[in-house]
């Protein structure tokens with residue numbers, strides 16, 4: 247039996263810092279770049295091997311391989327003692343620890359065994375891969391093959407900011423849980439999580455299971471990171487593009503204070519199961535996920551900036567300022583919140599216009615694509631509102647940065663974003679998430695794009711082509727546009743989907759990745 251779950255990466259388009267506070271929302275886009283976890287019963291495996299030691303009731307080995315990394319193998323042994331599962335790493339020469347993987351396996355096994363007491367547990371082979379765009383690729387002209395080896399250790403890899411650990415943890419915990427509880431839900435409770443357009447994917451779990459998977463991934467990710475962020479990245483991994491309001495830490499009870507020592511299975515269920523812990527649905531503590539989507543015929547291009555910034559230290563300084571100057575900070579935060587909502591409303595208005603009269607919409611997008619946004623005054627579409635809201639958000643985030651002495655949109659980035667924004671057909675540009683020197687996004691009109699447009703088509707006349715050319719030739723900083731497969735196309739399934747259950751053979755390169763994993 248094989249179970250495959252995939253989860254997207256994230257871009258926090260607007261709402262950085264604000265989203266840490268439950269009063270405010272973050273506007274998150276999920277990317278077509280995904281993490282995939284393949285869980286298989288090991289070849290020639292028999293069911294759980296009863297131990298001869300007397301104390302251990304049952305045990306089985308778990309092998310996890312990330313074939314993109316030189317040191318991407320972690321071995322564990324799971325043992326049941328007195329009804330509780332404990333997962334211990336098996337240290338081999340040259341192996342490194344991976345708390346994200348370890349804690350995912352530990353918590354998921356305990357939870358699954360409690361919810362499916364008659365489940366049988368057999369030795370497992372697990373393969374984890376991430377789309378190439380999660381990691382900086384060597385800048386060659388030829389496109390790398392899917393899930394290309396990075397020829398380095400996991401510690402040394404350079405990440406592009408799409409949120410590798412959140413997408414990895416969520417795909418690993420979800421695929422394991424679904425593998426161990428397969429058959430638990432009857433066919434009629436299985437509804438499609440995100441309506442997959444074709445049968446190339448399997449239906450997702452029902453809404454309650456999906457929320458349980460979200461809660462589990464949030465717990466594991468916070469524990470492994472050793473810090474609590476807003477959780478928008480895990481939420482995007484589960485639910486896809488969204489307007490995100492964080493859940494209160496009380497939802498996780500005292501689980502995080504208890505560190506990495508295994509938690510009793512029943513206690514884990516009491517905290518994580520939405521039906522057993524009222525905090526997940528109580529308005530005073532629950533989070534929320536509501537729609538947010540880029541409009542049709544727009545395209546979000548992402549680029550990685552080589553310099554890099556430290557998110558936790560930036561967050562620390564902004565929060566220090568907010569504490570020291572509460573009145574000023576509240577004013578700025580409320581203004582940022584309004585500007586961000588303006589971006590969301592403009593996107594929603596454009597989507598509505600496309601639905602109302604698609605031909606008129608596409609014709610107008612075609613016209614606007616060849617002129618710069620400063621000349622869009624006479625448009626019948628609310629494109630100017632989108633462009634102005636983005637500019638307003640940027641100005642206010644710069645104000646926040648200056649007041650707290652944090653380079654949220656440093657001058658170098660301002661020059662780059664302004665240069666991109668002046669190109670024909672560009673709605674606006676920004677620094678995602680916490681900002682700094684990590685990355686930029688550029689939102690372009692894209693008349694040519696539709697769900698059926700493929701990477702090989704001629705791009706030269708599209709606004710995105712000029713943006714890409716500018717980024718590639720930019721001298722002031724080293725900027726690397728992510729590949730076309732990471733571009734988010736507005737109004738498409740791939741640009742909005744969250745957790746998906748995949749068919750192994752339908753994911754290009756996945757079978758080959760498993761073959762490579764077999765050699766580890």
Ligand SMILES: Nc1ncnc2c1ncn2[C@@H]1O[C@H](COP(=O)(O)OP(=O)(O)O)[C@@H](O)[C@H]1O
Nearest residue numbers: 312344345346374375376405409410411412414
């Ligand atoms: N392909 C992978 N296989 C296994 N673990 C991974 C993989 N990618 C990321 N991780 C885990 O996530 C950690 C990186 O987390 P972090 O530094 O928070 O990065 P990010 O900002 O991308 O989430 C790695 O040290 C590793 O434990």
Ligand SMILES: C[C@@](O)(CCOP(=O)(O)OP(=O)(O)O)CC(=O)O
Nearest residue numbers: 262263265475476477557679680681
């Ligand atoms: C500041 C934040 O609101 C947004 C940070 O977003 P990034 O996308 O910059 O995050 P990293 O992947 O951790 O670098 C913190 C948060 O919401 O957790």
